[in-house]
Amino acid sequence: MSDPVVEATDVVKFLGQGAGRVRALRGVSLSLNGGELVLLMGPSGSGKTTLLSVLGCMLSPNMGSVRVCGRATAGLAPEQLAALRRDHIGFVFQSYHLFPTLTAMDNIRLALDVRGDYSRRVIERAKEALATVGLSHKTRSYPLQLSSGEQQRVAIARAIIGDAAAILADEPTAALDSENGYAVMSILANIARQGTRGVLVVTHDPRILPFADRIIHIEDGRIVRGTGNGGTSAQI
Amino acid sequence: MTRVEFISVSRQGLRDGLCRLREFTARMLIYLWRGAAFAVSLLTGRKIAPLFFKLAARNLFHDRLRLAATIAGIVFSMVLVTVQMGLFVSFRTMVTTMIDHAPADLWIMPLGTKCFEDPALLDERERFRALSVPGVAEAVPVLVSFAQWHIPSGGTTPVLLIGSDRNELGLQPWNIVDGDLYDLAIPDAIAVDRSYFERLGTSGLGDTVEIRDLKAKIRLVTQGIRSFTTTPYVFTPLDRARSYAAISPNKATYLLVRLQTGANAESVRTHLNQTLAKAEALTPDAFRSRSRSFWLFGTGAGAALFAGALLGMIVGIVIVAQTLYASTKEFSNEFATLRAIGSSSQYIYAVIIIQALMSAAIGFSVAAAIGKVVVKTTADTALPVLIPAGLMISLFLLTVAMCVVSAIAAIVHIVRTDPAVVFTR
Numbered sequence: 001m002s003d004p005v006v007e008a009t010d011v012v013k014f015l016g017q018g019a020g021r022v023r024a025l026r027g028v029s030l031s032l033n034g035g036e037l038v039l040l041m042g043p044s045g046s047g048k049t050t051l052l053s054v055l056g057c058m059l060s061p062n063m064g065s066v067r068v069c070g071r072a073t074a075g076l077a078p079e080q081l082a083a084l085r086r087d088h089i090g091f092v093f094q095s096y097h098l099f100p101t102l103t104a105m106d107n108i109r110l111a112l113d114v115r116g117d118y119s120r121r122v123i124e125r126a127k128e129a130l131a132t133v134g135l136s137h138k139t140r141s142y143p144l145q146l147s148s149g150e151q152q153r154v155a156i157a158r159a160i161i162g163d164a165a166a167i168l169a170d171e172p173t174a175a176l177d178s179e180n181g182y183a184v185m186s187i188l189a190n191i192a193r194q195g196t197r198g199v200l201v202v203t204h205d206p207r208i209l210p211f212a213d214r215i216i217h218i219e220d221g222r223i224v225r226g227t228g229n230g231g232t233s234a235q236i
Numbered sequence: 237m238t239r240v241e242f243i244s245v246s247r248q249g250l251r252d253g254l255c256r257l258r259e260f261t262a263r264m265l266i267y268l269w270r271g272a273a274f275a276v277s278l279l280t281g282r283k284i285a286p287l288f289f290k291l292a293a294r295n296l297f298h299d300r301l302r303l304a305a306t307i308a309g310i311v312f313s314m315v316l317v318t319v320q321m322g323l324f325v326s327f328r329t330m331v332t333t334m335i336d337h338a339p340a341d342l343w344i345m346p347l348g349t350k351c352f353e354d355p356a357l358l359d360e361r362e363r364f365r366a367l368s369v370p371g372v373a374e375a376v377p378v379l380v381s382f383a384q385w386h387i388p389s390g391g392t393t394p395v396l397l398i399g400s401d402r403n404e405l406g407l408q409p410w411n412i413v414d415g416d417l418y419d420l421a422i423p424d425a426i427a428v429d430r431s432y433f434e435r436l437g438t439s440g441l442g443d444t445v446e447i448r449d450l451k452a453k454i455r456l457v458t459q460g461i462r463s464f465t466t467t468p469y470v471f472t473p474l475d476r477a478r479s480y481a482a483i484s485p486n487k488a489t490y491l492l493v494r495l496q497t498g499a500n501a502e503s504v505r506t507h508l509n510q511t512l513a514k515a516e517a518l519t520p521d522a523f524r525s526r527s528r529s530f531w532l533f534g535t536g537a538g539a540a541l542f543a544g545a546l547l548g549m550i551v552g553i554v555i556v557a558q559t560l561y562a563s564t565k566e567f568s569n570e571f572a573t574l575r576a577i578g579s580s581s582q583y584i585y586a587v588i589i590i591q592a593l594m595s596a597a598i599g600f601s602v603a604a605a606i607g608k609v610v611v612k613t614t615a616d617t618a619l620p621v622l623i624p625a626g627l628m629i630s631l632f633l634l635t636v637a638m639c640v641v642s643a644i645a646a647i648v649h650i651v652r653t654d655p656a657v658v659f660t661r
Contacts, residue, residue: 049659058576058656079580082655086578097573097658101294106287113287114579118274120284158577170659 004031004067005088005165005198006055011064013050013221024050026221027064032166037192037199037211042218048202049170051218055200056089056168057081069165086115090159092169092188096151098143098158104130105139108157115162129157133187149180156187160197167191167199173208185211288583292590295567303595306559310599311606313552314635318607320545321631322621324538329622330464331531332524334398338407340492342505343523344375344515350534351527353396353465355381360486362515369507371499376405377488379474381481382467386446387437395436395447395470396463399477405492409471414441414457420473427456431616432468447480464531466618493517549638556642560592564646568653575655584650588643596639600632607631 013025024047032038032055042048053059054066057073060081066073069088073081085091090111098107108126130136133153143151152172159167169188173181185201189211192199201208209215217225277283296303334352335343344366346356358377366375379399384392400406402421409417409427419425426447433440443454447470456471463469478485495504501519508517518526532538564571571584607623614620623631 053656053659056576058654058659082575082578082580084578085576089578091576091658093573093658097569097576099291099294099570099573101298102287102290106290110287110574111577114574114577114583118277118283118286120282122284 003033003070005034005069006168006200007031007067008051008055008061009065009067011051011054011061011066013047013054013059014062015050024221025054025061028218028221028223029064030216030223030226032198032200034165034198035192035195036213037189037201039209039212039215040200040202040218041204041215044204046218047221048218050221052168052170052200052202055166056091057084086162088165090162090164090167092152092155092159092167092172094171094174096143096148096155098151098154100143103140103142104135104146104154104157107143107154108161111158111162125161126157129161130154132160132191133157134183147180149176149183152176152180152184153187156184156191160191163196165197167197169199169201171203171205172201173203173205178207181205181207286586288586289590291570292587292594295563295587296591296594299563299566302559302563306556306595307599307602309555309559310552310595310635310639311602313548313555313638314600314603314631315606315610316548316551317545317634318603318623318631319610319621320541320548321627322607322611322623323619324532324541324545325624325627326620326622327464327537327541328528328532330462330619331527333461334407334469335520335524335527337410338378338492338520339405339494340520341495341501342493342508342517342519344491344493344508344512344517345489345523347514347516349516349526350530352380352523353463355489357483357487357489358491358515360488362512363488363491365511365513366491366493366508366517369504369511371496371504371507372493373496373499374405374494375491376401376403376494377474378407378490378492379477379481379483379487380489381477381483383447383470383480385436385468385470386449388445389437393435394467396465396467397447397477397481398469398471399474399481400471401474405494407471407492409456409458409461411458411460412456413459415455417456419455420471422453422455424451424453424476425455425472426452426476427458427471428454428468429458429461431459431462431618436468448482450480452476452480462618462620464619491515549634552635552638553642556592556595556639557645560588560595560643560646561649563591564588564649568649569658571650572653572655572657575650575653576658581651585643585647588646588650589640592639592643593636596635599639600635603635604628604631 009029011025011028012023015022015024028051040048040051050059054061057068068084071084073084105126108129109122112122127139130139133156135150135153138146138150146154167188172184176184185208188199188201191197215227216223274283278285331351344362346358349356363375363377366372379397381397382394383397385395386392398407400408402408413430420427428436438445438454441454441457445452445454461469472480495501505517505519574584610621611623
């Protein structure tokens with residue numbers, strides 16, 4: 001396994017204001033290395049999504065630090081954080097967030113388009129990404145013409161086309177049946193196995209435990225346990 | 237000490253301003269260069285079109301009903317602005333039409349004259365005073381006066397008499413469509429515009445009519461010499477104009493001055509103003525400007541036209557802003573996703589602004605077509621709508637500006653959207 005692609009150290013994050021202010025993360029430290037698939041598990045309200053948002057540079061921590069590919073995110077302006085996401089992080093969302101008015105091909109291209117890459121090679125790369133997720137035959141399909149599993153695979157293709165070092169997935173199998181859930185996790189595990197990318201999956205779904213290299217348990221904004229595959233205690 | 241500090245601060249401010257201007261210009265040149273290079277790459281097939289064009293188009297055409305409402309709003313607004321501005325241009329041109337067609341180097345008029353149609357009178361003595369000024373070659377009298385035209389079927393209507401002798405320097409009718417200018421020399425001859433035939437109760441050339449109980453015969457017909465006041469112009473030689481208007485033979489409204497070769501208009505004008513007793517001399521430009529200022533702003537007519545145009549623009553901005561905002565709100569998930577996957581703010585602004593520009597282009601095309609129809613249908617009326625090329629270009633730029641300004645509300649909404657919402661939706 002390689003160096004950490006995303007690393008959080010003693011991260012504290014408050015959400016809300018005034019009387020409604022809550023401490024969503026209470027000193028979380030973890031690292032995601034290239035070549036591993038890590039599951040982040042915990043009950044609802046435990047801080048999983050907040051942690052994912054912080055690791056994905058969408059929320060800034062109130063205390064502690066986050067490093068993405070060795071670069072500290074502290075003090076970066078929103079545009080710089082967007083650039084960091086664009087260059088190093090791929091996202092897979094529970095509800096896919098594909099653009100209904102664009103084809104599968106264009107949805108995937110979008111990840112390079114926002115980087116200002118308008119070269120003709122983009123089309124080849126989008127085709128390769130679609131092939132990786134087994135949807136070479138669906139280039140011209142619109143999201144509404146795809147099944148849930150296919151939509152999620154398009155979302156994965158969008159996350160990987162830019163060679164992001166970290167893939168952050170939020171409940172990627174929650175809306176899928178077992179067969180599609182298995183297919184999606186297999187793709188994510190293959191991506192991790194290639195060695196350069198780290199994949200962090202937030203999940204409630206016990207069916208996907210076998211895919212994990214590590215499992216991190218979070219409760220009340222704290223990491224309570226880290227286990228290796230097979231239940232052995234592991235580095236967090 | 238304070239003065240020195242003030243000067244040094246001002247210089248510093250100036251330097252900063254110049255520096256910023258230089259940076260801005262350099263950045264604009266870089267953008268232009270990149271844009272041109274990108275266009276070449278697209279045309280030569282080395283690059284593919286950015287998706288923000290497609291996204292903007294799809295967002296815009298996604299809801300046809302809303303698009304129709306947006307376009308209707310822009311069209312309504314721009315037709316209103318176009319007609320108001322077309323009327324303004326027409327009005328502005330018409331109020332100086334007589335000044336434009338008089339070949340005078342200088343105009344002499346009674347003191348306090350506000351516009352061409354202001355029928356105050358000069359005494360003949362002013363003409364001799366004017367001719368005594370060095371540099372004045374000729375001073376030709378012109379009479380402008382209201383008179384009553386007897387409609388053959390009964391009743392009277394006012395007309396504005398233009399009395400001028402046939403002279404190189406005189407104020408003669410133009411756009412003659414029937415008859416000959418020499419025919420105005422025939423006793424009792426008058427010239428009227430074809431557009432006023434119905435109003436004057438005449439069928440045209442050869443008709444005998446009455447002006448202030450005196451006979452007159454239409455010997456000349458013009459086309460397009462109309463007054464914005466709706467009072468018809470009637471051209472006739474000076475002495476007959478005086479008779480029709482019951483004005484003594486030593487009076488005139490204007491003296492049209494021709495300068496001697498090489499004379500300086502401004503110094504002659506100054507000299508004239510010192511010499512004339514109850515009159516003043518103006519250059520044609522100054523007289524035009526005074527007439528426009530009186531009719532357009534002194535009477536409130538121009539302000540009313542501008543207010544109409546402004547109202548149209550506000551309606552347009554509100555409608556486009558509302559629909560763009562609604563469209564952006566509908567696609568706020570998509571915009572948040574764009575932000576989450578790392579798009580810059582500029583990329584998202586580009587999507588929204590391209591949407592606005594597309595709306596502007598469609599709306600303007602329809603409004604321009606309607607404007608053309610309005611121009612055609614009002615061509616023969618008392619106040620035709622004029623839309624010269626310059627006005628058309630300005631209106632297009634105005635439509636673009638209006639739509640871009642309308643995009644601000646949508647942009648503000650997007651700026652406030654937190655990309656992290658993609659995890660909770």
